[in-house]
Amino acid sequence: MALRAVQLLERVPISVQATIARALFGLPKPVRRLLIGAPVRLDGQELASDAQLLLWLDKLTDASMVQSRDHVIARTALDAKSEIVRKRDVEPVDVRTVEVAGAEGPLQARLYTPAKAPDDGPLLVFYHGGGWVIGSLGTHDNLCRFIAANGELRVLSVDYRLAPEAPFPAAADDALAAFRWAVKHAADLGANPDAIAVGGDSAGGNLAAVTSYLASKRRGAQPAFQLLFYPGVDASVRRPSRELFAEGFFLTSREMDWFLGHYAPDEASRTDPKLSPLLASNLAGLPPAYITTAGFDPLRDEGEAYARKLGEAGVPVVLRRHADLIHGFANFIGLGTRFTEAVSEAIGALRTGLAMGSMGSPGSSATTKPAQPRKRSTPAKKQ
Structure with a gap:
């Protein structure tokens, strides 16, 4: 039956x-x-x-x-x-197609501009999730609209190359190239080149973290902030959350193997910081970060380990575990209220971080206790 x-x-x-x-x-x-x-x-x-x-x-x-x-x-x-979980009451946002420079050629992107976005204001360069294999501008259109409208800032969503057609490090190289392009063309985008953040969910969170790491170790522009939704940051080991939530909580352990098998079939590459930034020897100098994890997520433990390592390196960081949620919650804002609460909180942190220019003095960090459902969302606070 x-x-x-x-x-x-x-x-x-x-x-x-x-x-x-x-x-x-x-x-x-x-x-x-x-x-x-x-x-x-x-x-x-x-x-x-x-x-x-x-x-x-x-x-x-x-x-x-x-x-x-x-x-x-x-x-x-x-x-x-993605149509099933789309939020239908997002405020109108102007959207236009933009061609940005990737590592080996042009990439398609979408620029989201809400009515309340100030001229010469902040911009979020966003990388969609999907295990570096699936996902698109379309699957994350609703989330980008929501971030733009509620964050009152521009969002540039980048359609980087996908595996297996373009395996590691293609996506990472494209992500860095797209960020650099955004800084160079900030005036054309209506953005302040000194207030450009990077962000993404899952594999997109990985790309945002990798972009921040690579930019910090090379000459040139640096992201002003990094917004990481349940990022994958270590492809080399299986932490306890990978086993605890291996099945039945949306993202499965078998799916993670499937994604990595397409993106990084050479297992030796999985310890490269361009894929596993948690394994980088030195994370000092990276931009301030807001990292949000989900309690019932195979990726939970590595995201939280990354937050701790950033803090130990002197990077201002806020870690927010939503103990009652699952992987992918940022894309489920069209259903119920709990997912929207969590995403709204992250947007508040993004706005605050960009407005302040940093989330604290060098060497400061903060973590928050696992979150429980609340009637209304509020920006994450240091405790």
């Missing part, structure tokens, strides 16, 4: 699936609890009901099994599924 339900739902048009999902998230909490079952508790954490409901829907559509698909099919599937 369950298999038949999955097969039937997979035949439903994506637009209808999106309507069904929104209706389910609009149900009273007691009814939702009947659907999803008892609360999930693991590693001293309780999964948010919004996240549990999303995982319940994910099982019905078998959306997480990218490791069993051809990479081209996986890309198409993610493009389609």
Whole structure:
């Protein structure tokens, strides 16, 4: 019966699936609890009901099994599924296509300009997630609109080259080249060249971290800030969270192997700081960072280890664990309220960091305790 339900739902048009999902998230909490079952508790954490409901829907559509698909099919599937979690009440944002310089040729990008963005204001160069294999400007369009509108700043989303057609270090090289292009053409973008941040989610968070590291070790412009959503920063080892949350929490351990097998098939390359910045011998001099992790995420432990290492190197850093959330939450802002709360908090940190020019004096760092659901989001604070 369950298999038949999955097969039937997979035949439903994506637009209808999106309507069904929104209706389910609009149900009273007691009814939702009947659907999803008892609360999930693991590693001293309780999964948010919004996240549990999303995982319940994910099982019905078998959306997480990218490791069993051809990479081209996986890309198409993610493009389609992104419609289900799209937030529909984002304030209007002007969007235009821009061609930026990559490491080996031009790349497509989108410039998001909200009405309240000041002239000569800050800019976020954003790298989308997707394991360096899937994901696109389209899959992260909604998130970039939301960041631009609520952060009141411009966002430049970069469509870097994907593996396996362009394996490591192509994406990392493109990310750095795109940042440098943005600085050089800041006036054309309406941005202040001294207030350009980098950011991204998952593999995009990896690229933002790598760009910050490479820029700090080379002559030239440096990012003003780095915004890292659950970044992958060490491809060389499996930490406890990789085993604890290997299955059933959106991103799986098998999928991580699938992504790395496409992006970095040569295992020797996985210790290179251009892929694993956590392994860099010296992180001093990197820009201030806001790193947010999810409690139920295989990548949780490496992201938090990176935050600690940045702090030890004298980099101003705030670490924010949302103990009740799952990997990918930044893209789920169209469903429920909990995902939006977490992303809004990160946007507040980005605005604050850029406005202040730094998040503290050299050598300062801050971490926050695992977050619990709150009725409204507030900017992360040092404690």
